[in-house]
Amino acid sequence: MAKLREGVSDRLLDCAREEFLAKGYEEASLREIAQNAGTSTGSIYTRFKDKAGLFDALVSPSVQGLLAWFRGEEEAFRHLSSCEQALQAYTYGEKRFSQFVDYVYDRFDDFRLVLCCSQGSGYMDFIEELVKTDMEYTRRFIQETGSDAFTSGRLEDDFMHMLTSAFYSGIFETVVHNMSRQKAYGYVGRLRRFYICGWKDILRISP
Amino acid sequence: MAKLREGVSDRLLDCAREEFLAKGYEEASLREIAQNAGTSTGSIYTRFKDKAGLFDALVSPSVQGLLAWFRGEEEAFRHLSSCEQALQAYTYGEKRFSQFVDYVYDRFDDFRLVLCCSQGSGYMDFIEELVKTDMEYTRRFIQETGSDAFTSGRLEDDFMHMLTSAFYSGIFETVVHNMSRQKAYGYVGRLRRFYICGWKDILRISP
Amino acid sequence: MAKLREGVSDRLLDCAREEFLAKGYEEASLREIAQNAGTSTGSIYTRFKDKAGLFDALVSPSVQGLLAWFRGEEEAFRHLSSCEQALQAYTYGEKRFSQFVDYVYDRFDDFRLVLCCSQGSGYMDFIEELVKTDMEYTRRFIQETGSDAFTSGRLEDDFMHMLTSAFYSGIFETVVHNMSRQKAYGYVGRLRRFYICGWKDILRISP
Amino acid sequence: MAKLREGVSDRLLDCAREEFLAKGYEEASLREIAQNAGTSTGSIYTRFKDKAGLFDALVSPSVQGLLAWFRGEEEAFRHLSSCEQALQAYTYGEKRFSQFVDYVYDRFDDFRLVLCCSQGSGYMDFIEELVKTDMEYTRRFIQETGSDAFTSGRLEDDFMHMLTSAFYSGIFETVVHNMSRQKAYGYVGRLRRFYICGWKDILRISP
DNA sequence: GATGAATGAGCCTTCATTCAT
DNA sequence: TATGAATGAAGGCTCATTCAT
Numbered sequence: 052m053a054k055l056r057e058g059v060s061d062r063l064l065d066c067a068r069e070e071f072l073a074k075g076y077e078e079a080s081l082r083e084i085a086q087n088a089g090t091s092t093g094s095i096y097t098r099f100k101d102k103a104g105l106f107d108a109l110v111s112p113s114v115q116g117l118l119a120w121f122r123g124e125e126e127a128f129r130h131l132s133s134c135e136q137a138l139q140a141y142t143y144g145e146k147r148f149s150q151f152v153d154y155v156y157d158r159f160d161d162f163r164l165v166l167c168c169s170q171g172s173g174y175m176d177f178i179e180e181l182v183k184t185d186m187e188y189t190r191r192f193i194q195e196t197g198s199d200a201f202t203s204g205r206l207e208d209d210f211m212h213m214l215t216s217a218f219y220s221g222i223f224e225t226v227v228h229n230m231s232r233q234k235a236y237g238y239v240g241r242l243r244r245f246y247i248c249g250w251k252d253i254l255r256i257s258p
Numbered sequence: 259m260a261k262l263r264e265g266v267s268d269r270l271l272d273c274a275r276e277e278f279l280a281k282g283y284e285e286a287s288l289r290e291i292a293q294n295a296g297t298s299t300g301s302i303y304t305r306f307k308d309k310a311g312l313f314d315a316l317v318s319p320s321v322q323g324l325l326a327w328f329r330g331e332e333e334a335f336r337h338l339s340s341c342e343q344a345l346q347a348y349t350y351g352e353k354r355f356s357q358f359v360d361y362v363y364d365r366f367d368d369f370r371l372v373l374c375c376s377q378g379s380g381y382m383d384f385i386e387e388l389v390k391t392d393m394e395y396t397r398r399f400i401q402e403t404g405s406d407a408f409t410s411g412r413l414e415d416d417f418m419h420m421l422t423s424a425f426y427s428g429i430f431e432t433v434v435h436n437m438s439r440q441k442a443y444g445y446v447g448r449l450r451r452f453y454i455c456g457w458k459d460i461l462r463i464s465p
Numbered sequence: 466m467a468k469l470r471e472g473v474s475d476r477l478l479d480c481a482r483e484e485f486l487a488k489g490y491e492e493a494s495l496r497e498i499a500q501n502a503g504t505s506t507g508s509i510y511t512r513f514k515d516k517a518g519l520f521d522a523l524v525s526p527s528v529q530g531l532l533a534w535f536r537g538e539e540e541a542f543r544h545l546s547s548c549e550q551a552l553q554a555y556t557y558g559e560k561r562f563s564q565f566v567d568y569v570y571d572r573f574d575d576f577r578l579v580l581c582c583s584q585g586s587g588y589m590d591f592i593e594e595l596v597k598t599d600m601e602y603t604r605r606f607i608q609e610t611g612s613d614a615f616t617s618g619r620l621e622d623d624f625m626h627m628l629t630s631a632f633y634s635g636i637f638e639t640v641v642h643n644m645s646r647q648k649a650y651g652y653v654g655r656l657r658r659f660y661i662c663g664w665k666d667i668l669r670i671s672p
Numbered sequence: 673m674a675k676l677r678e679g680v681s682d683r684l685l686d687c688a689r690e691e692f693l694a695k696g697y698e699e700a701s702l703r704e705i706a707q708n709a710g711t712s713t714g715s716i717y718t719r720f721k722d723k724a725g726l727f728d729a730l731v732s733p734s735v736q737g738l739l740a741w742f743r744g745e746e747e748a749f750r751h752l753s754s755c756e757q758a759l760q761a762y763t764y765g766e767k768r769f770s771q772f773v774d775y776v777y778d779r780f781d782d783f784r785l786v787l788c789c790s791q792g793s794g795y796m797d798f799i800e801e802l803v804k805t806d807m808e809y810t811r812r813f814i815q816e817t818g819s820d821a822f823t824s825g826r827l828e829d830d831f832m833h834m835l836t837s838a839f840y841s842g843i844f845e846t847v848v849h850n851m852s853r854q855k856a857y858g859y860v861g862r863l864r865r866f867y868i869c870g871w872k873d874i875l876r877i878s879p
Numbered sequence: 880g881a882t883g884a885a886t887g888a889g890c891c892t893t894c895a896t897t898c899a900t
Numbered sequence: 901t902a903t904g905a906a907t908g909a910a911g912g913c914t915c916a917t918t919c920a921t
Contacts, residue, residue, distance in 0.1 A: 055905065056899095075377060077284055081891065091907050092892085098905085102891070170282060170377050209441075210448055213431060217449070220431075221424035228423075234416065241417050242424065248459050249452035266881095288916065289883095298882045299917080309916070473902095489791065491698055495895065505903045506896080516895070584696060584791050623855065624862050630849075631842035631863065638834060638841075648830075655831050656838070662873050663866035676884065677920095702912065712886050713913080719884085723912065 060098050062088040067105050071164055076106055077171035106164075106172050113161035114177050117154055121181060125188045145240075152225070152239055156232045166223055178223065182215045189215070198254045205253050218246055267305050269295040274312050278371055283313055284378040313371075313379045320368035321384050324361055328388065332395045355446055359432070363439045373434050385430065389422045396422070405461045412460050425453055474512050476502040481519050485578055490520055491585040520578075520586045527575035528591050531568055535595065539602045562653055566639070570646045580641050592637065596629045603629070612668045619667050632660055681719050683709040688726050692785055697727055698792035727785075727793045734782035735798050738775055742802060746809045766861075773846070773860055777853045787844050799844065803836045810836070819875045826874050839867055 066087040070079045081102055085092045099105040124147055155162050169175050189211065193200055200206040221242050225235035273294040277286045288309055292299045306312040331354055362369050376382050396418065400407055407413040428449050432442035480501040484493045495516055499506045513519040538561055569576050583589050603625065607614055614620040635656050639649035687708040691700045702723055706713045720726040745768055776783050790796050810832065814821055821827040842863050846856040 059905090075284075077282075078378065080889080082889080093894090093907060094905070096892070171285070210445065213428070213435075213445055213449070214452065217424065217428035217431060220427055221420070224420060224423060224427070228420075238417060238420050242420065245421065245453075245456035245459075248455040252452075252455050287914080289914085292883090300882055300919085301880085303917075304880065304882095489698075491696075492792070494893080496893085499904090507898090507903050508901085510896075511901065511903095585699065624859060627842070627845060627849075627859050627863065628866065630845060631838060634841055634845070635834070635838035638838060642834075652831065652834055656834070659835065659870035659873075660866075662869040666866075666869050680884090701910075703910080714887070714915090715885060717913070 055098065059088070059090055059094060063090060063095060063098065063105070064109055068109055068160055068164065071106060071109065071168050072160060075168045075170055076102075076174075081105070103172060106169070106174065110161050110164050110169070110174060113158040114165060114174075116158075117151075118177075118180055118184070120150075120154060121184055125184060128188070129191065145243075148239055148243055149236060151222075152232070152235050155223075155226065156235060159226065162223070162226045166227055178216065178219050181219050182212065185215050185219070186211060193254065196254070200253050200255070205255075214246075214249075218242070266295070266297055266301060270297060270302060270305065270312070271316055275316055275367055275371065278313060278316070278375050279367060282375045282377060283309075283381075288312075310379060313376070313381065317368055317371050317376070317381060320365040321372060321381075323365075325384075325387055325391065327357075327361060328391055332391065335395070336398065352447075352450075355450060356443060358429075359439070359442050359446055362430075362433060363442065366433065369430070369433045373430050385423065385426050388426050389419065392422050392426070393418060400461065403461070407460050407462070412462075421453075421456075425449070473502070473504055473508060477504060477509060477512065477519070478523055482523055482574055482578065485520060485523065485582045486574060489582045489584060490516075490588075495519070517586060520583070520588065524575055524578050524583070524588060527572040528579060528588075530572075531565075532591075532594055532598065534564075534568060535598055539598065542602070543605065559654075559657075562657055563650060565636075566646070566649050566653055569637075569640060570649060573640065576637070576640050580637055592630065592633050595633050596626065599629050599633070600625060607668065610668070614667050614669070619669075628660075628663075632656070676719065680709070680711055680715060684711060684716060684719065684726070685730055689730055689781055689785065692727060692730065692789050693781060696789045696791055697723075697795075702726070724793060727790070727795065731782050731785050731790070731795060734779040735786060735795075737779075738772075739798075739801055739805070741771075741775060742805055746805060749809070750812065766864075769860055769864055770857060772843075773853070773856050776844075776847060777856060780847065783844070783847045787848055799837065799840050802840050803833065806836050806840070807832060814875065817875070821874050821876070826876075835867075835870075839863070 063084065066084045067079075069087070070084045074080075079102075081092055081095055084105075085095055095102075095105055099108050128144075165174055165177055193206075222239055224230075225238055230238060270291065273291045274286075276294070277291045281287075286309075288299055288302055291312075292302055302309075302312055306315050335351075372381055372384055393415075400413075429446055431437075432445055437445060477498065480498045481493075483501070484498045488494070493516075495506055495509055498519075499509055509516075509519055513522050542558075579588055579591055600622075607620075636653055638644075639652055644652060684705065687705045688700070690708070691705045695701075700723075702713055702716055705726075706716055716723075716726055720729050749765075786795055786798055814827075843860055845851075846859055851859060
């Protein structure tokens with residue numbers, strides 16, 4: 052039973068990360084990666100099937116993990132009473148976003164990869180996934196708090212999409228601009244607070 | 259001493275636009291462009307020096323034009339009395355942004371090029387330029403209106419940068435997402451209003 | 466001291482047949498074959514030594530079998546009295562060729578393999594073997610029937626070779642063109658009758 | 673106006689011929705060809721577009737030429753009175769086939785290429801083309817001479833196809849087996865005579 | 880100035896075969 | 901004996917750029 056020689060995949064992934072970060076998906080060279088990792092190009096194909104597979108192996112765990120965590124949070128929130136919901140947070144919980152930042156910053160390079168270096172890999176739309184999930188979350192919140200945001204016309208689906216998308220794009224600016232984790236905490240918090248102002252105006256929940 | 263045959267450069271630019279839009283900067287093929295334009299690859303080099311030069315020729319006028327227009331606006335605004343300034347608008351003038359949208363939408367493809375197809379061309383940071391200019395503008399406004407936003411600690415330079423950057427990224431979502439001009443007017447207007455809520459909280463100008 | 470696991474070789478052969486038929490010898494992939502058979506590439510080498518060995522294992526029994534059967538027939542015919550020979554058939558016996566067709570069609574894929582998919586395997590000359598055997602057979606027949614075909618110059622060895630070769634190529638067209646067995650019977654019969662006309666002219670046996 | 677450097681295409685074609693003859697279409701290496709020709713691989717693509725294009729450039733003139741010549745002959749024959757036709761030849765004219773052999777042997781390698789080395793190039797069915805043309809020719813001849821071959825059931829389209837196909841395959845055996853031109857003349861002549869016997873039996877034209 | 884053929888490195892990928900386990 | 905990861909050469913092809921004409 053021939054085993055994969057240990058450490059090779061790790062070295063390969065490390066070198067791939069470096070290469071993809073430096074040159075982007077399309078311009079990255081598998082030859083270069085294999086060489087730096089001290090293997091043959093062939094072993095990339097043995098282990099990861101593809102250039103795409105290699106990129107995926109690098110990025111997928113972090114991305115899927117974030118999405119899963121995010122959906123988990125949503126589900127948890129959904130099971131609070133609407134009273135608790137209202138008490139707990141207007142729109143986005145403080146703690147949740149610090150966890151969000153931590154999750155992302157614990158896998159900083161992976162997210163840089165997706166955000167800055169994935170052109171051509173078909174991986175560019177993961178923010179959209181986040182946005183969709185968040186929107187469901189928000190929609191439900193609006194419904195359960197009885198806000199007239201939609202019925203009054205102050206909010207429309209398209210606009211909500213853009214707003215949400217802008218919000219997460221904003222958040223991931225931390226990664227794109229290589230901010231430190233500390234800065235990111237502050238930035239995200241402020242952005243959140245900033246958005247809450249706008250949302251308050253739209254939702255008009257408070258007495 | 260033959261002159262550059264007229265029309266060729268234009269055809270070259272048109273075909274380049276098409277190619278870059280379709281495949282992105284890195285994957286675009288100069289051979290293809292030259293062929294479609296009915297010239298030789300060589301003439302690209304004669305006229306534009308480079309692949310980079312060709313992209314630049316395509317994109318630079320619109321980008322530089324926007325920046326220039328933007329600085330002009332700032333300058334004009336700067337020469338109003340602070341009283342007039344305060345009267346005219348809190349942060350961003352209504353009219354100014356509809357002109358902004360018009361400027362961009364009159365050169366829609368050029369901006370799509372910069373925003374979506376410039377990876378590898380070193381052109382990705384034009385928003386940063388816009389942001390810097392806007393920030394100067396805002397800083398001066400804050401100073402002249404006497405807001406305590408900075409001194410109170412509610413605002414910091416870094417945060418202001420991110421906020422502004424997020425705002426313009428948001429605005430350019432209209433282009434990235436291929437919105438119609440009409441939709442873009444609406445979207446930008448709403449985004450502006452949304453942001454004003456946050457800014458009001460930060461600036462606390464009004465009585 | 467493990468034995469070769471039974472059934473594996475068979476599965477390997479089945480999958481190899483499929484692969485060779487689909488892609489031809491040179492383009493066939495051993496990896497693919499091993500995978501489809503649920504074994505490792507290595508076991509191909511253990512069991513068949515080689516790509517060539519694998520092809521050989523597939524094709525050799527049918528080919529050698531046909532050749533052996535053919536020689537057997539010749540031998541049997543050879544022991545008839547020349548009188549019986551003349552009575553039985555001019556050149557090719559009716560029954561013999563229907564058996565020939567049956568033999569081939571019972572191993573249709575194997576012969577397709579040799580005839581259509583063996584480029585690069587060094588197996589392309591099995592018809593030659595058939596031809597040689599047939600020629601000996603014919604030569605003896607001519608001698609024993611006392612035909613003046615050779616002595617008169619109406620027949621030469623080279624021409625006889627080509628004629629025989631064309632005949633068998635013709636017969637194997639049934640396989641190459643994927644004819645049904647029924648069609649093949651008819652086709653071969655007609656071809657035989659057609660050839661007999663020519664041979665009669667050459668041999669001039671009959672009164 | 674950059675001209676193709678002279679002689680390069682010729683050298684390329686020569687080396688390609690050699691390579692294809694030696695290894696067959698699929699196994700031939702463009703790198704090898706370019707190297708032997710003293711050029712870069714790229715120039716193959718400039719001049720011939722493709723591996724397929726290179727093979728085509730090699731083979732197409734001879735093949736198309738033969739087909740054209742063949743159709744020309746048919747047309748010429750068709751304009752003779754049926755009386756003249758009957759007089760001139762039963763099925764295939766003596767002179768025509770010696771011209772045929774000459775045509776082929778003047779381009780011996782090209783035909784070897786098509787007949788032995790074209791697997792994978794989509795060029796394998798040129799004999800079929802010949803056969804189709806010949807069959808039209810024969811069908812018309814049968815009709816005009818008033819033979820009852822078809823109506824009597826002695827001949828059917830399928831069988832005629834196989835017969836014709838076998839005939840031309842037979843003829844091209846000369847090339848496949850590397851016969852000398854002299855041998856080929858004799859072989860083809862004999863094959864023709866041999867076939868005429870069979871055809872006579874089928875057509876039953878003569879009194 | 881314009882041309883476009885030539886360059887040759889580089890791309891991703893596949894392959895038969897080997898050999899440590 | 902069986903495994904299948906590793907090898908590394910080779911495959912066809914594309915590219916931006918150069919430069920003789």
